[in-house]
Amino acid sequence: MSDRRTPQPADEQEPHTTSAADDATRRDFLKRVGLAVGAGAIGIPFTTGAREAAATSPSADEEDRRQNFAKMSAALTGFLPNVISPRQDVLSLTRVYLAEADLEVGKDQVDQLIGQFVSLQGQSPQQIANTLLATASTNPPRTALLARSVVKMWYLGSWYSPSSASSFADHVVSPDAYTNGLAWRAAQAHAMGYSELSFGYWSTAPPALAAFGIGDGTDGGGSNG
Amino acid sequence: MRVLRAITTIVGVSLLLVVTQGWEGTAPAAADAPVASTRPRITLSPVIPASPAFGSDDSLAARHADFDVFSWNSFIALNWPSGRDGSGDPNRQPGAGPTGDNPTVWEGYQEISGIFLPGGQVPTWGNHGEIPPVCRPFFKTGMRVLSQIGKTEALLSETVQPFDTGPLIDQRGGYAHFEILANRGMFEYILRNGLYSRAGQKSFTGLVRFPCGSRVQVGQVGALMIKAAWKLAEPGDAPGRFHRAEALIYTPSMTDPPAKESCSRQFVELVGFHIGHKVDVAPQWVWSTFEQVDNAPTVDDVESGKLKAHYNFYNPACRSCAVNTAPTRPWIPYQQATTPSQAVRMGILPKFAVTSAQARNGAAAALLATVSGKSVWQYYELISTQWPTDPGSGCIARSTAPNGNPAPAFLANTTLELYVQGSTANVSSSCIGCHGNAAMTTGAAADFTYMLQRAK
Numbered sequence: 001m002s003d004r005r006t007p008q009p010a011d012e013q014e015p016h017t018t019s020a021a022d023d024a025t026r027r028d029f030l031k032r033v034g035l036a037v038g039a040g041a042i043g044i045p046f047t048t049g050a051r052e053a054a055a056t057s058p059s060a061d062e063e064d065r066r067q068n069f070a071k072m073s074a075a076l077t078g079f080l081p082n083v084i085s086p087r088q089d090v091l092s093l094t095r096v097y098l099a100e101a102d103l104e105v106g107k108d109q110v111d112q113l114i115g116q117f118v119s120l121q122g123q124s125p126q127q128i129a130n131t132l133l134a135t136a137s138t139n140p141p142r143t144a145l146l147a148r149s150v151v152k153m154w155y156l157g158s159w160y161s162p163s164s165a166s167s168f169a170d171h172v173v174s175p176d177a178y179t180n181g182l183a184w185r186a187a188q189a190h191a192m193g194y195s196e197l198s199f200g201y202w203s204t205a206p207p208a209l210a211a212f213g214i215g216d217g218t219d220g221g222g223s224n225g
Numbered sequence: 226m227r228v229l230r231a232i233t234t235i236v237g238v239s240l241l242l243v244v245t246q247g248w249e250g251t252a253p254a255a256a257d258a259p260v261a262s263t264r265p266r267i268t269l270s271p272v273i274p275a276s277p278a279f280g281s282d283d284s285l286a287a288r289h290a291d292f293d294v295f296s297w298n299s300f301i302a303l304n305w306p307s308g309r310d311g312s313g314d315p316n317r318q319p320g321a322g323p324t325g326d327n328p329t330v331w332e333g334y335q336e337i338s339g340i341f342l343p344g345g346q347v348p349t350w351g352n353h354g355e356i357p358p359v360c361r362p363f364f365k366t367g368m369r370v371l372s373q374i375g376k377t378e379a380l381l382s383e384t385v386q387p388f389d390t391g392p393l394i395d396q397r398g399g400y401a402h403f404e405i406l407a408n409r410g411m412f413e414y415i416l417r418n419g420l421y422s423r424a425g426q427k428s429f430t431g432l433v434r435f436p437c438g439s440r441v442q443v444g445q446v447g448a449l450m451i452k453a454a455w456k457l458a459e460p461g462d463a464p465g466r467f468h469r470a471e472a473l474i475y476t477p478s479m480t481d482p483p484a485k486e487s488c489s490r491q492f493v494e495l496v497g498f499h500i501g502h503k504v505d506v507a508p509q510w511v512w513s514t515f516e517q518v519d520n521a522p523t524v525d526d527v528e529s530g531k532l533k534a535h536y537n538f539y540n541p542a543c544r545s546c547a548v549n550t551a552p553t554r555p556w557i558p559y560q561q562a563t564t565p566s567q568a569v570r571m572g573i574l575p576k577f578a579v580t581s582a583q584a585r586n587g588a589a590a591a592l593l594a595t596v597s598g599k600s601v602w603q604y605y606e607l608i609s610t611q612w613p614t615d616p617g618s619g620c621i622a623r624s625t626a627p628n629g630n631p632a633p634a635f636l637a638n639t640t641l642e643l644y645v646q647g648s649t650a651n652v653s654s655s656c657i658g659c660h661g662n663a664a665m666t667t668g669a670a671a672d673f674t675y676m677l678q679r680a681k
Contacts, residue, residue, distance in 0.1 A: 088285040088614035090632045179650055185625070194650050196628040198670045199662050207624040222615050222623070224288055224506055225279040 065114060070094045072117040075125040076132060076147060077154045077182055083213035084154070087223035091176050097153050100173050104159060105146055113143045113150075157181040185212040267297045267589050269596065271305040271313025271330075274298045275447065276440035276504040277511070277612075285614070286577040289632060292610040293585045296513030299500050301593070303331040303451070304468070304602055311409075320593060320600025325465050331451045332470065334406035336369065340415060341679040345422025350412055360473045360488035371402035371455060371493065372475040390644035391551025393568070395537050398561035399457035401496065401640060402474060405676060410436050411448035415677075423680045426665045433665065433672040437620035438504035447503040448510075450674060454497030454640035456537060463535075466604040467494035467517060474559065482555035489559065496520055496537055497640030498605070501656070501673070508622045509629045510673050512611040512656035514638040518604050521568035521639045538568035538639065549643055568639045570608075571646040573653070578609045578633045611636045611656045631657040 070085035073094065077084065085094045101110045113132070120128045130136070133151070134144035145162035152160045157177030158169030172178050179191040188206035190197060265278035277295035280287060305313030306327040313330050320327065338354030356364050357372075364370070393401040407415070414435050419425025438447030458469060472493045478486040498515040521539045522532055527548075532541040540546055546567035553564055574582075586606045593603040613629025616622065622629055637646040637654035647653030660673040671677045 086614060086630070087283060088288055088632065090285065090614055090630055090634055175650065196626065196658070196661060198627045199664045200668060200670060211623070211625045213625075222617070223283060224612065224614055224616055225283050225291075 065111075066094055066098055068114050068118055069098045069110075072114060072128075072132070073097070073150065073154055075117070075128040076151050078125070078129070078214060079154075079182055079185070080213045082222070083182075083185075091180060093154075093177065093180060096174060096177065097150070100153065100159055101146070101150060104149075104170075105162060109142065109146060113146050116143055153177070155181055155183045155186070186214070188212060265291055265294045267294055267301070267585065267592055269301060269318060269592060270298065271302055271315050272444070273302040273313075273330075273446050273449070275438035275442075275445050276506060278440075285632060286581065288614075289577055289610070289612070290581045290585070292511060292612045293581045293607060295511065296500065296515075296607050296610040297585055297589045299502065299513060300498070300515055300605070300607070301589075301602075303500065304329045306330075307333055318596045320597050320602045322597075323599075324601075325597055325599030326468055326601045328470075329468070331406060331408075331453075332369070334408050334451060335412045337405045337407060337676050337679060338370075338372070340407065340412060340421050340676070341681055342421070343681055345424055345681050348412075348416065348421050350409065357475050357477070357486070357488060359486050360475050363473055363488065363490040369404065369470060369472045370475055371404055371472050372477070392556050392558070392562075393454070393538060393640055393643060394552050394562040394564065394566045395456045395459070396535075396540060396565045397457075397459045397461075398563065398565060399459060400556075400558040400562065402455050402457075402472075402493065402558075403641070404453050404455075406451045406453070407676070408446065408449040408451075410446060411450060414448060420665070420677055421680060423666045426667050426669075426677065426680055429665075429667075429669075433670065433677070434621075435503050435672050435674075437508065438502060440505055447505075449500065449502045450676070452497075452499035452501075452641065453495060454638070455493035456496045458492035458494050462494065463519070465599055465601060466519065467496070468601050468605075469494050476558045479557075482557060484555075484557045484559075487559045495605075497638050499638060499641060499656075501660070503620075503673070505620050507613050507616050507629070508620045509613040509616065509627070509631065509657045509661070512636065514608045514610075514636060514641075514656075515605050516608055516638055516640060518606050521570050523570045524572050527569055536568075538566045538643075540565065540567060543567065549646065551644055566643065568643050570639050571637075573633075573635045573637065573646055573648055574609055575633050582607050582609050608638055609633060609636050613657065628657050628661045631655065634658075 067085075071081065074081040074084045098110070117128065117132060120131055123131075132144065132147040134140035134147075137144065140148075142162070149160050149162045152158065152169075153173060156169065157174070157180065158172045160166075160169050164170075179194045181191065184190050186209075188209060195201070264280035274295055277291055279291045282288075301319060302313055304319050304327075306317040306319060306321075307330045308314035308317075311330065311333040317327070319329075333351075335348075335350060336354065339352050340348045341354075342348055343355060353370065356370065360370060395401065415421050418429055418431075418433075420429060420433070435448035436445075438449075439445040455470070455472070457474075458467075469492055472491060473488055474491050474493075475488045476484065476486065478484065494517070496517045497520070500513040500515075501510045502513075503510045517537065519533065519535065520537045522536060522541075526532055534541065546565075548567050548569050549571070550567070552562055552566065556562075589607070590603045593600050611631050611633060613622075614632050615626050615630040617626075617629065635646075635648050635653050635655050635658075637643070639646075642654035645652070645654040650658070657673070660675070663671040663673055663675045663677075665671045665677045666680050
């Protein structure tokens with residue numbers, strides 16, 4: 001039977017706590033999958049601004065920034081870097097999500113979070129995630145709330161305002177964001193209404209969790225050539 | 226020792242390029258501007274490339290350009306004048322004759338009505354399917370028969386575009402016709418595994434896995450299928466801009482709408498050309514799609530008013546014609562239709578794909594024109610190539626990404642997928658996305674081809 005545990009940052013399991021901060025853990029995001037899916041289904045609007053901004057050619061500095069955002073996203077989500085940002089990246093979700101965050105909270109605040117991530121280089125992904133998400137804090141700082149929104153964006157394809165306590169998303173980032181939400185991978189499943197799995201897949205057990213690109217897995221994505 | 230190792234590596238890489246690009250035995254006439262020494266080029270060669278050659282840059286845009294080169298080299302080799310054994314004749318070149326046209330290698334492949342025979346009979350290579358009695362007086366050996374099939378088999382039928390979205394009508398009211406062919410390797414696999422009949426498919430217990438083209442084994446071309454779109458040749462068509470063939474146009478009797486069986490002998494002109502080739506770096510197959518250059522304007526052409534005087538499937542003088550809309554019924558292919566198609570190529574491709582196709586098309590047209598200024602082949606253009614960015618390994622797709630995250634995500638040929646151009650997953654035209662759902666008559670996955678559903 002395949003492994004259905006909740007995805008964790010690489011190397012170690014996330015310790016369970018009952019603090020207020022814990023409600024932003026990836027385990028909790030999975031619980032909210034239904035809400036996000038429902039939101040998509042009932043027509044929470046898609047935004048196009050981030051996608052348009054992401055389509056422009058980046059400068060070298062912007063490319064460095066994007067790469068750091070991708071590395072930070074891998075640490076925050078527990079997925080392999082080549083899942084977050086494949087070498088031949090057709091969807092460019094990293095660019096889309098970075099542009100979305102810039103659009104929603106401003107570049108300065110995003111840079112503050114990325115800067116914090118860069119300062120933590122050398123630590124394990126779990127340590128980085130714990131620090132950025134302020135999992136031990138009952139009064140998380142603004143950057144931690146933004147980090148939680150970034151995690152939700154990757155898992156659920158939707159933007160949740162860092163300043164809002166609402167369980168509902170502001171909007172779904174894009175159709176690609178919805179179908180490629182990491183929550184589907186973590187559940188060894190696929191988005192409702194979209195699956196690329198081969199005809200008849202429903203008659204067999206899903207592939208093992210590691211094959212979906214979870215941080216301590218060995219697979220999850222590749223490139224051509 | 227290090228020097229020797231380096232030399233060995235360089236020789237190995239060079240040999241790999243020669244093998245995969247099919248330069249062996251032919252002096253390559255390169256047209257593509259070289260950027261790096263290892264960058265593959267479009268060449269005049271009768272050898273079908275067994276797998277793409279890659280340059281040193283593995284970015285999305287660079288890799289896509291490599292696949293576009295593979296598409297063009299495949300197009301050139303498949304449209305090479307065929308020799309006695311059916312492969313490209315190395316002593317001739319495409320478009321070199323007085324008409325600028327030539328019978329091609331792919332036209333000798335097996336048309337699929339000759340594979341899936343009535344009663345599940347065993348097919349033989351080169352044998353036609355059943356010639357309808359009404360066509361027999363006109364039939365000559367080797368002549369192609371373009372037919373409409375019954376409404377119950379409308380999926381991918383030969384006069385209706387995929388998804389039963391409607392026929393394609395040229396500007397003079399003629400129906401476009403379609404045909405699907407398989408190469409020898411694909412045919413042999415079907416034959417060897419009994420997949421040509423429903424009974425054979427039922428007793429087949431393994432996974433359908435067509436052979437892969439290999440960059441390691443010299444000349445091992447994988448399973449390869451062609452889908453060709455033809456328009457009827459009509460007075461007023463620009464001479465010398467189409468590949469032409471003589472065909473029997475067959476329409477069976479129909480009840481809805483009521484129509485009699487008919488067969489006529491006509492010249493047809495190639496307007497669309499799909500190549501699907503399973504190769505070692507693409508168990509999802511590589512999908513190359515070409516069109517005749519006069520088919521339809523792009524949406525940008527329409528919006529900017531930069532239109533040609535004539536298109537095969539678009540009337541530049543008609544402002545009120547409904548764009549990309551299936552003609553009104555009834556659809557009776559042997560009658561002249563009253564509503565021609567108003568086809569427009571929508572802007573569904575990403576910039577890197579458009580840029581690459583433009584560059585490769587310019588280079589290929591110039592190269593083909595060096596053979597002869599009359600060459601019909603210079604009037605075909607690559608729309609794009611769809612390939613998997615995450616193909617898996619060993620010619621087996623990853624279980625969690627069987628479609629391999631294709632680039633570009635969507636791709637359409639206006640002669641074959643006119644009515645499903647767009648960018649909505651599961652709905653808009655994507656070669657890999659659609660063919661990934663293909664199954665046999667048993668419901669088991671069919672390895673990216675729907676043709677096995679035709680088994681009887």
